[in-house]
Amino acid sequence: MSNVYGTLFKISTFGESHGPAIGVVIDGCPPGLAIDEAFIQSELDRRKPGQSKITTQRKEDDVFKILSGVFEGKSTGTPIALVIENQDQRSKDYSHIAETFRPSHADYTYEAKYGVRDYRGGGRSSARETAARVAAGAIAKLLLRKHNVEINAFVSQVGDLAAPHYTTLDLSKTEDNIVRCPDPSTAESMIALIDQVRLDRDTIGGVVTCVIKNTPVGLGEPVFDKLHAELGKAMLGINAVKGFEYGSGFEGVKLRGSQHNDEFYNDGGRIRTKTNFSGGIQGGISNGEDIYFNVAFKPVATIMQDQSTVDKHGNETTVSGKGRHDPCVVPRAVPIVEAMAALVLADFLLRDKTTK
Numbered sequence: 001m002s003n004v005y006g007t008l009f010k011i012s013t014f015g016e017s018h019g020p021a022i023g024v025v026i027d028g029c030p031p032g033l034a035i036d037e038a039f040i041q042s043e044l045d046r047r048k049p050g051q052s053k054i055t056t057q058r059k060e061d062d063v064f065k066i067l068s069g070v071f072e073g074k075s076t077g078t079p080i081a082l083v084i085e086n087q088d089q090r091s092k093d094y095s096h097i098a099e100t101f102r103p104s105h106a107d108y109t110y111e112a113k114y115g116v117r118d119y120r121g122g123g124r125s126s127a128r129e130t131a132a133r134v135a136a137g138a139i140a141k142l143l144l145r146k147h148n149v150e151i152n153a154f155v156s157q158v159g160d161l162a163a164p165h166y167t168t169l170d171l172s173k174t175e176d177n178i179v180r181c182p183d184p185s186t187a188e189s190m191i192a193l194i195d196q197v198r199l200d201r202d203t204i205g206g207v208v209t210c211v212i213k214n215t216p217v218g219l220g221e222p223v224f225d226k227l228h229a230e231l232g233k234a235m236l237g238i239n240a241v242k243g244f245e246y247g248s249g250f251e252g253v254k255l256r257g258s259q260h261n262d263e264f265y266n267d268g269g270r271i272r273t274k275t276n277f278s279g280g281i282q283g284g285i286s287n288g289e290d291i292y293f294n295v296a297f298k299p300v301a302t303i304m305q306d307q308s309t310v311d312k313h314g315n316e317t318t319v320s321g322k323g324r325h326d327p328c329v330v331p332r333a334v335p336i337v338e339a340m341a342a343l344v345l346a347d348f349l350l351r352d353k354t355t356k
């Protein structure tokens with residue numbers, strides 16, 4: 001089972017949702033980086049469960065402890081190990097799935113692949129693991145901050161309720177509401193919809209849009225490790241993700257080349273493009289314009305309704321969700337998308353430095 005991500009800024013996460021703790025080891029963080037612990041905590045707080053009425057009601061403080069790799073507030077260049085204790089497991093909510101598979105969760109595939117499965121809270125397949133990624137992503141963001149790179153994600157769609165295009169929005173308003181949509185009236189409708197879905201004992205999907213500003217020109221490798229390919233891999237590696245598109249994405253197919261080409265101009269010595277259908281990446285390499293992409297999340301598996309399934313012996317039966325679950329994951333997925341984007345960019349920044 002591989003649990004490692006990255007080439008030079010490498011992370012390895014550990015832990016299960018109902019085990020004693022989760023955490024991450026970061027290998028490759030350069031020495032001398034100021035590790036702002038308050039910032040790491042604020043990123044974890046944006047993701048933690050129990051934060052509002054439209055998320056899972058499991059209560060975790062997600063307070064972290066750094067075990068190694070930081071001395072007098074600065075990274076030492078050695079592995080940074082960080083741990084978060086689990087506090088509010090309620091494992092009895094899962095005894096009914098010890099031998100039974102929840103439709104569209106990871107129970108069947110884990111059982112089939114490993115023959116052993118921690119069914120409590122989904123174990124390793126739980127999105128609780130993403131807290132470790134957010135902590136590592138916060139450290140990657142601190143590295144990117146030194147290069148002025150800014151990453152902002154927000155909820156752009158819930159069900160069929162969609163916010164206007166990001167270029168018309170004030171992204172500094174994303175944290176102003178519990179759904180993390182910077183358009184106040186769309187946010188209000190999204191919150192009402194998620195609340196209704198929760199009362200219906202159901203779940204609903206959504207889209208997180210991510211915008212990255214001030215990326216230096218030249219990040220990304222030209223053939224296999226294209227910048228958008230690595231971003232796609234990072235996003236598709238988040239629990240419940242069903243789609244990734246960058247720049248004009250699937251909508252772009254409706255245009256002709258004459259409409260879609262991003263014409264160049266000289267902006268006082270800096271080469272820029274008049275439009276940005278490319279999404280800031282051409283030939284797998286950043287061109288200095290905004291990088292933007294959309295990540296689609298499914299309506300998640302655990303619903304409080306009976307559905308048909310089978311147990312591990314092949315007997316047909318029914319199963320219904322129990323316990324505390326997210327009716328819609330996108331509000332909490334915003335910091336996860338940002339964290340994964342930060343890990344990709346930090347990795348490419350280091351790769352770029354070693355190749356020049």
Ligand SMILES: Cc1cc2nc3c(=O)[nH]c(=O)nc-3n(C[C@H](O)[C@H](O)[C@H](O)COP(=O)(O)O)c2cc1C
Pocket residue numbers: 056104105106125126127130238239240241300301302324325326327329332333336
């Ligand atoms: C922030 C976040 C919270 C999630 N919460 C739940 C949840 O409460 N219940 C659930 O069934 N799935 C939840 N999921 C999704 C499952 O973790 C995911 O569907 C499962 O691991 C199977 O993987 P797959 O959907 O990618 O195939 C969540 C995902 C994210 C990103």
Ligand SMILES: C=C(O[C@@H]1CC(C(=O)O)=C[C@@H](OP(=O)(O)O)[C@H]1O)C(=O)O
Pocket residue numbers: 017048049056057058060089090093120121122125126127128129131239323324325326
């Ligand atoms: C605990 C978290 O989210 C969990 C993600 C999750 C899933 O199936 O992914 C299922 C639920 O798990 P449990 O029933 O064990 O509380 C969520 O609460 C978290 O994000 O920290």
